[in-house]
Amino acid sequence: MPKLLLNTLQGNPGDRVPFWFMRQAGRYLPEYREVRATTRSFMEFCYSPEKAAEVTLQPIRRYGMDGAILFADILVVPDGLGQKVWFEAGHGPKLEAIKDHTGFDNLSLGAFHDKVGNVYETVRRLKAELSSDVTLLGFAGAPWTVATYMIEGAGSKDHAAARQMGYGNPELFQKILDILVDATAEYLCAQIEAGADAVQIFDSWSAALPETMFQKWVIEPTVAIVDKIRAKHKEVPIIGFPRLSGAILPEFVSKTGVNAVSLDTGVPLEWARDNVQNKVCVQGNLDPHLVVSGGELMVDEAYRILETLKGGAHIFNLGHGFVPETPPENVALLSKTIKNFRR
Template sequence: MAKILLETLKGNPSDRVPFWFMRQAGRYLPEYREVRATAPSFMDFCYSPDKATEVTLQPIRRFGMDGAILFADILVVPDGLGQDVWFEAGVGPRLNPVTDKASYDRLSLGAFHEKVGNVYETLRRLKVELPSDVTLLGFAGAPWTVATYMIEGAGSKDHAAARQMGYGDPELFGKILDLLVDATAEYLIAQIDAGADAVQIFDSWSAAIPEPMFEKWVIEPTRAIVDKVRAKHAETPIIGFPRLAGAMLPEFVARTGVNAVSLDTGVPLSWAAEHVQSQVCVQGNMDPHLVVAGGQPMVDEANRILDKLKGGAHIFNLGHGFVPQTPPENVALLSETIKNFRR
């Protein structure tokens, strides 16, 4: 059977708009919570092929999405490079921060693939177990976003430590970004080797920096990753997601060479259709909190998004990921609404 999501990414949209959702495997599903409770830590969860395969498949069984995204975390990359990564309940990710040359020198690609190898095994299993018409999506965090965690040692509202290193010690910051470009490209290439049909690069914190640095810290590293992946897998679609990039989206698309770009909730759709969708496939962009509310307002907004973007290649998705309080029955209604829409 045809994979309509994959075909849409390649510029061949169908009458029915394909869909998947960021964080579609997650805490809003009771079956996910049951599996999560069996893992001693979140990183153990990510590195367990049995558990990661199961939770990746759960939303496909329930809702019939056209895409299944690998269950893992963007901090697998710094963990693979040798940085200590752990998650604290109720707090989030923690890392031993990279703040100087000595801490940077402890990072290495030497044992990277051995450390993250179970992620590739999860993809190999999914390739066998997924329905033949479902596109398997791999992913990684973009260098800027991953670097903010590595330098801050945690999540941050303003990413001050990373920005200050970028301004005050551009040589060290540049080395961190370069290492992340190499690691991320190798990671995505290995994911494709293991069975991923397409990959997405998440730059969740790209809004935190001004235009000149956006070009240097977001566009240029992403372009370098795209080039490296294309050198090995020229036909594999790559989706970019520079969240909250706003007016920089057309420049991001033009200069990175991605096949598709994800739109966050705040992107005006008429503008996106004219300035972004005219270049590449777009993906998005329902507010995840509207899915919590559900009902007719959610259905109306889904139909508005579908109608506004029906003139070109479009994959329905959220403007960011599902939140834990999302009722599964609302996801079911949203899925049926999308499936029933025709261009």
């Protein structure tokens, strides 16, 4: 059967808009919580092919999305490079922060694929189990976003330590970005070789940067990753997501050469249609909190997005991921709304 989502990414949209949702596998689903409760730590969960594949498949069974996105975490990459990563309940991710060259010297690509190999096994399992019409999406975090965690040692609101290293110790900061470019490209290529049909690069914290640094720390590393992937897998679509990047989004698209780009909730739809969708396929940008409320307002906004973007390549998605308090029945209504829409 044809893969509607993959065809759309390749510039061949059909009469129905394909859809998937960021964080479609997650805590809002009771069946996810049941599986998660059987694993001691979140990193162990990510490295368990049986459990990671199961939770990836759960929303597909419930809602029939056109895309299944691999269940993993963006911090698998620094973990694979040798940085200690763990999750604390109520506090999120923690890492042994890189503050100087000593911390960087502990990183290595030497054992990377051995450390993260179970993620590739998850992809192989998913490829075998998914229906032939469902597009399997791999993913990774972008170097800037992953670097913020590696340098801060945790999540951050302003990414001050990462920005200050970039300004005050640019040589060390560039070394971190460079090893992340190499590791991320290899990681995504390995996902493709295991069966991923397309991949997405998440740059969740790109909004923290001024224009000059956005060029250097967001666009340039993404260009390098795209080039490395295309050297091995020329036909595989690549999706970019420089979240909250605003008016620089068209430049990101033209310079990186991605096949599609995700739109965060704040992107004006008509502007995106006229300035971005005329270049590449777009995804997004329903507010995830509208799905918490559900009802007529959610449906009306979904129709507005579908109508505004129906003239070009469009994959329905959210402006960011589902939040844990999302009622599953609202996701069912949203999925039905999208499925019933025709261009």
